[in-house]
Amino acid sequence: MERKSESLRDAYGKTLVELGERDPSLVVLDADLSGSTRTALFGKRFPDRFFNVGVMEPTMMTIAAGLALGGRTVFASTFAVFAAGQAYNTVRQSVGYNRANVKIVATHGGLLVGGDGGTHQMLEDIALMRSLPGMTVVVPADGPTTRAAILAIASFEGPAYVRLTRENLPVVTDGTFALGRAGQLREGTDLTIVAIGSMLARALDVAEELHQAGVEARVLDFASVKPADEKALIRAARETGAILTMEEHNVLTGLGALVASATSTTYPVPVRQIGVPDLFGESGDPWKLLDHYGLSQKRALDEAWALLQLRGKVS
Amino acid sequence: MASPEVVERLSASARQIRQDIIRMTYHAGSGHPGGSLSVTDLVAALVFHELRIDPEHPDWPERDRLVLSKGHAAPALYSALAHRGFLDPKVLPTLRELGSPLQGHVDRRKLSGVEASTGCLGQGIGMAVGMALDARLAKRPSRVYAIVGDGECQSGLTWEALMAGGHYALDNLVVLLDRNGLETDGKTEDLMGIEPIADKFRAFRYDTVEIDGHNFPAILDALAHARATKGHPTAIVARTVKGKGVSFMENQHAWHGKPPNREEAERALAELGGSL
Numbered sequence: 001m002e003r004k005s006e007s008l009r010d011a012y013g014k015t016l017v018e019l020g021e022r023d024p025s026l027v028v029l030d031a032d033l034s035g036s037t038r039t040a041l042f043g044k045r046f047p048d049r050f051f052n053v054g055v056m057e058p059t060m061m062t063i064a065a066g067l068a069l070g071g072r073t074v075f076a077s078t079f080a081v082f083a084a085g086q087a088y089n090t091v092r093q094s095v096g097y098n099r100a101n102v103k104i105v106a107t108h109g110g111l112l113v114g115g116d117g118g119t120h121q122m123l124e125d126i127a128l129m130r131s132l133p134g135m136t137v138v139v140p141a142d143g144p145t146t147r148a149a150i151l152a153i154a155s156f157e158g159p160a161y162v163r164l165t166r167e168n169l170p171v172v173t174d175g176t177f178a179l180g181r182a183g184q185l186r187e188g189t190d191l192t193i194v195a196i197g198s199m200l201a202r203a204l205d206v207a208e209e210l211h212q213a214g215v216e217a218r219v220l221d222f223a224s225v226k227p228a229d230e231k232a233l234i235r236a237a238r239e240t241g242a243i244l245t246m247e248e249h250n251v252l253t254g255l256g257a258l259v260a261s262a263t264s265t266t267y268p269v270p271v272r273q274i275g276v277p278d279l280f281g282e283s284g285d286p287w288k289l290l291d292h293y294g295l296s297q298k299r300a301l302d303e304a305w306a307l308l309q310l311r312g313k314v315s
Numbered sequence: 316m317a318s319p320e321v322v323e324r325l326s327a328s329a330r331q332i333r334q335d336i337i338r339m340t341y342h343a344g345s346g347h348p349g350g351s352l353s354v355t356d357l358v359a360a361l362v363f364h365e366l367r368i369d370p371e372h373p374d375w376p377e378r379d380r381l382v383l384s385k386g387h388a389a390p391a392l393y394s395a396l397a398h399r400g401f402l403d404p405k406v407l408p409t410l411r412e413l414g415s416p417l418q419g420h421v422d423r424r425k426l427s428g429v430e431a432s433t434g435c436l437g438q439g440i441g442m443a444v445g446m447a448l449d450a451r452l453a454k455r456p457s458r459v460y461a462i463v464g465d466g467e468c469q470s471g472l473t474w475e476a477l478m479a480g481g482h483y484a485l486d487n488l489v490v491l492l493d494r495n496g497l498e499t500d501g502k503t504e505d506l507m508g509i510e511p512i513a514d515k516f517r518a519f520r521y522d523t524v525e526i527d528g529h530n531f532p533a534i535l536d537a538l539a540h541a542r543a544t545k546g547h548p549t550a551i552v553a554r555t556v557k558g559k560g561v562s563f564m565e566n567q568h569a570w571h572g573k574p575p576n577r578e579e580a581e582r583a584l585a586e587l588g589g590s591l
Contacts (some may be wrong), residue, residue, distance in 0.1 A: 063441045065442050066446040071422075089435055090472070
């Protein structure tokens with residue numbers, strides 16, 4: 001299906017400038033990647049409130065925390081592998097344990113980093129950040145949701161982590177976003193597909209293919225990973241009887257695990273998970289990498305049919 | 316120059332803190348007496364003399380900030396804060412007990428007067444840099460003091476943060492190094508040498524002074540010097556003695572993370588002019 005594609009990073013940079021105009025105390029930090037993360041847009045507009053600290057991601061987080069404890073809203077950006085990986089323990093203690101009002105917006109999450117390869121393709125960040133008490137975690141699927149998510153995390157006091165993607169992604173939402181609320185993009189009662197980030201457009205394509213075959217799949221945008229909309233998941237389990245999850249993350253510890261865990265205690269149904277197997281990535285064309293690691297539309301469709309068979313909805 | 320009265324008063328406070336450290340770690344049955352005793356005089360000079368803080372208004376925005384980056388020296392800070400009016404000294408024996416505001420490593424969310432939760436080393440200076448930047452941006456007169464340990468200077472995080480303080484020329488930032496020469500497993504210079512440490516601070520753009528960290532006139536002079544320094548942050552390399560004030564703990568790395576038993580606590584307190 002043809003859709004207009006947009007840069008999530010551009011949406012972030014523009015929204016930061018908007019926030020900077022609204023809140024004169026807001027400050028932004030980056031670690032030598034401001035062109036890529038788009039915090040440079042803020043830096044150009046508000047040079048006095050922009051600190052590009054160079055290649056010191058762990059200490060960027062401690063400095064951000066110190067700034068935030070004085071009462072400011074602080075945004076800190078770098079690539080996901082550095083924000084959640086390299087800096088994990090400073091995020092844990094200086095930001096998380098201190099409950100500092102630091103918003104970590106990490107770009108270049110997942111396989112879509114492409115050519116830079118496995119060192120830079122962060123596939124564990126959702127697990128790491130979600131495990132931190134008090135940390136809000138958001139994975140937007142497109143530009144409009146990115147803007148809404150950035151505004152949403154700026155509106156409360158406390159730490160947050162947002163994962164963005166390097167590649168432009170198709171616009172699939174109308175930008176309606178609320179923390180703790182799953183967005184329903186398609187109604188259906190035969191099956192539910194829960195997806196985040198780059199996988200949401202694929203989920204919609206899978207649902208459309210199923211529709212052509214006479215099967216109606218519900219599609220949930222789970223951008224608000226934490227707080228999670230557990231009610232929507234249990235409703236999906238009860239009303240559709242089977243769930244397929246789709247994520248660009250290690251399949252052991254991401255969205256699929258969340259969905260299986262949330263439903264199993266209340267209304268267990270089969271949950272099949274599309275995600276990166278327990279592997280590091282490698283260099284390659286970004287979109288080919290998705291297919292290579294089992295995140296293809298075809299594979300998702302196969303899993304959907306397998307689920308429908310399991311539930312006796314097709315023979 | 317510090318007046319004899321001020322020095323006398325600070326010496327008395329330091330003695331009180333040292334007694335508390337022994338009692339607290341004895342009651343807790345765990346904790347870090349060695350590095351708490353070495354940092355005591357620095358903490359006393361800051362909390363009872365240098366810092367503009369007010370226990371009646373602990374969130375006063377224009378206050379000075381003290382970040383104890385070596386968060387394991389918590390007993391020294393807890394005792395000082397108690398005698399400065401931030402908490403009831405009766406709470407001190409609850410160190411490390413379930414539900415106590417006195418966590419094993421300082422926690423700002425549990426105790427007012429603690430500006431930053433620390434514990435995992437290498438993170439305090441960065442937080443202090445952030446606080447100093449915040450004060451400068453807001454045009455507040457607040458000054459920020461970070462106390463770091465010498466084992467902590469083996470961490471790359473320490474140098475990242477020091478680099479940032481130098482780069483931003485934060486003259487409202489003072490880094491105090493508790494240079495007792497010992498860490499958990501032995502001498503810093505045997506494990507991973509940090510000398511020449513004063514030269515390193517200078518190379519990172521710190522106006523650096525070296526003092527005897529148990530000499531109050533020297534400590535107060537260094538702090539006054541820091542206040543007068545413009546255009547650079549200040550580093551104070553305070554040569555100290557681990558376990559200072561208790562003869563059998565002095566210069567013994569074994570007392571880094573070991574509490575005294577009853578007999579040891581009684582002996583230590585007798586030397587410090589106190590009792591259990």
